[in-house]
């Protein structure tokens with residue numbers, strides 16, 4: 001491994017460790033949500049998210065403090081503010097989010113969640129707030145080798161457990177899958193030659209290849225039916241669903257979502 005490989009591996013491990021501690025440390029990491037009600041009975045909105053997903057949700061040291069940021073978090077802050085509630089953020093494994101929601105331990109899931117029919121059976125889903133394409137990430141030397149989806153047949157593919165990318169990869173003939181909890185772990189597997197390719201959201205892929213030397217996005221284009229991202233709400237909570245859609249409509253009409261995406265992408269790419 002060259003010098004850059006080692007350095008970036010170290011960086012990723014550090015990020016991984018940070019993210020690991022984040023799970024406990026950020027349990028009650030409340031973010032100011034424009035709530036001026038300081039009474040003891042102040043309302044809270046508990047967000048569940050898997051903060052391994054720049055620029056949607058990720059850890060960043062802000063003013064010397066590990067903080068969960070990203071455009072999903074900005075949207076969550078607006079929803080909480082519109083409700084007059086205080087936002088509480090819980091960093092959880094992606095594949096646990098919908099269970100946590102159904103059991104009432106969190107109120108809302110904003111985590112780059114794609115609206116699948118399967119998910120619709122267990123939770124309610126908001127309107128689509130953003131759309132992006134899927135991308136294939138490989139080591140630089142393999143860019144041409146994996147230029148089409150067909151070329152991924154029989155390849156070793158790393159994907160996040162419980163994600164739609166796992167379903168995409170399962171549909172690739174002969175592919176050998178490695179399912180991992182965090183995207184940063186998949187990136188490490190790519191760097192250390194343990195997997196050859198990964199499928200992830202385009203904006204996430206872009207953010208990782210910017211920060212991790214030696215990885216690139218290929219020309220292969222995974223196609224998904226459930227494009228767009230939605231917010232998950234406990235089944236039957238019509239009031240919250242309506243509130244969430246109202247905030248999304250407001251943010252869209254004010255052009256805020258595009259602005260949040262741009263700012264979060266910049267933040268994700270800055271050192």
Ligand code: ARG
Pocket residue numbers: 049050051052053056057094111112113114115160162163164165201
């Ligand atoms: N969009 C994909 C899905 O819904 C992946 C989302 C992963 N999100 C995350 N924060 N890691 O399955």
